[in-house]
Amino acid sequence: MIVDSIIRLTSVVAVILIVALGWSRIGAARLKKKGVEESKAKSEAKKSATKYSLIAAFLYMVAMVSVAGLFM
Amino acid sequence: MKMMYGMLMALAPATLYALYAYRLEALLLILTGVISAVAAEALFQKLTGRKITVTDGSAAITGLLLSLAVSVSTPLYALAVSAAFGIIAGKQLLGGLGKNLFNPALFGRLFYLFVFPDSILPWKLPVPWREAVDTTAAATPLEALRETGETSPEILNMFLGRIPGTLGEISALMLLIGAAFLIYKGYVRWRIPASIFATVLVVSAIAGQNPLFHFFAGSLMLGGFFMATDPMTSPRFPKGQVVFGIGIGLIIMAMRFWGWQTPGVYEFTEGTTFAILTMNLFVPYLNSKFRPARK
Numbered sequence: 166m167i168v169d170s171i172i173r174l175t176s177v178v179a180v181i182l183i184v185a186l187g188w189s190r191i192g193a194a195r196l197k198k199k200g201v202e203e204s205k206a207k208s209e210a211k212k213s214a215t216k217y218s219l220i221a222a223f224l225y226m227v228a229m230v231s232v233a234g235l236f237m
Numbered sequence: 238m239k240m241m242y243g244m245l246m247a248l249a250p251a252t253l254y255a256l257y258a259y260r261l262e263a264l265l266l267i268l269t270g271v272i273s274a275v276a277a278e279a280l281f282q283k284l285t286g287r288k289i290t291v292t293d294g295s296a297a298i299t300g301l302l303l304s305l306a307v308s309v310s311t312p313l314y315a316l317a318v319s320a321a322f323g324i325i326a327g328k329q330l331l332g333g334l335g336k337n338l339f340n341p342a343l344f345g346r347l348f349y350l351f352v353f354p355d356s357i358l359p360w361k362l363p364v365p366w367r368e369a370v371d372t373t374a375a376a377t378p379l380e381a382l383r384e385t386g387e388t389s390p391e392i393l394n395m396f397l398g399r400i401p402g403t404l405g406e407i408s409a410l411m412l413l414i415g416a417a418f419l420i421y422k423g424y425v426r427w428r429i430p431a432s433i434f435a436t437v438l439v440v441s442a443i444a445g446q447n448p449l450f451h452f453f454a455g456s457l458m459l460g461g462f463f464m465a466t467d468p469m470t471s472p473r474f475p476k477g478q479v480v481f482g483i484g485i486g487l488i489i490m491a492m493r494f495w496g497w498q499t500p501g502v503y504e505f506t507e508g509t510t511f512a513i514l515t516m517n518l519f520v521p522y523l524n525s526k527f528r529p530a531r532k
Contacts, residue, residue: 169355173351216338226351
């Protein structure tokens with residue numbers, strides 16, 4: 166049971182990190198293309214990356230709670 | 238800050254009843270929830286070089302709300318980890334109080350349900366009522382509804398708190414006393430609980446089930462009065478608040494009827510957490526859509 170909990174905990178943290186890192190890179194690159202200054206682009210992208218990573222964590226947890234049985 | 242301490246006062250009746258109902262187990266859970274939330278906030282702010290703001294009472298409220306939203310069977314470590322997750326992921330990562338997207342207590346509760354689903358069971362009856370029925374564990378009213386299709390527990394028992402459930406949800410009477418205080422003081426956006434409860438009553442009546450059963454069952458009242466009304470994660474304008482409340486009510490009833498569950502792993506019968514968190518996502522849209530026109 167503890168092992169299951171650790172796996173679930175790790176998976177949520179992984180979702181947050183993957184989305185945050187991915188979005189901050191993509192977001193910063195998109196903003197730079199639009200001509201936004203690099204430091205401003207990075208800070209804007211970091212903010213939106215945090216927000217979207219938490220939304221992804223929420224959706225992931227809800228999805229797993231509702232459809233987890235399909236994969237177990 | 239005045240409002241935060243007002244909220245703590247409003248939660249006092251439900252907290253005292255939880256202590257009466259579950260004694261030392263409840264005390265340990267409540268202390269763990271509050272201390273973990275406050276410690277997580279202070280530690281995160283210290284490590285990130287921000288001003289430490291634990292004295293504003295918001296972290297303590299998050300910890301208390303989360304501990305009132307868990308089963309008495311919950312291990313202390315599960316609650317501690319969930320409270321820390323709720324504070325850090327649900328509040329601090331986005332910049333702290335006022336910038337959070339989700340209600341931190343509910344985000345912590347979703348995490349708790351997802352990571353520690355086994356820790357919820359068994360549901361236990363409050364200690365003073367165990368001898369009368371000669372049993373400790375029992376199904377919650379919503380579980381009984383799912384299993385038998387009947388709204389079986391007596392409404393009076395649900396009102397007074399003679400049923401199993403999470404620490405804070407078992408006595409509707411105590412929650413109503415706290416809610417009356419919040420409304421009297423003007424600390425909550427009353428349209429939100431009013432529209433949630435109206436939706437639940439109407440939908441249950443249409444479905445041919447006892448509306449009062451649904452009104453008093455599960456964490457509807459705890460969530461409706463104390464969590465959905467969080468000023469940071471609820472709409473600012475009246476029409477938005479009504480839409481927000483109706484959305485929560487509809488999701489709650491949908492989950493009570495059909496459930497979101499995985500047999501053997503996740504078997505939840507209550508949807509208040511999912512409903513409020515889902516509607517939290519729409520708050521920015523509702524704020525822009527229903528912003529009153531300037532004259």
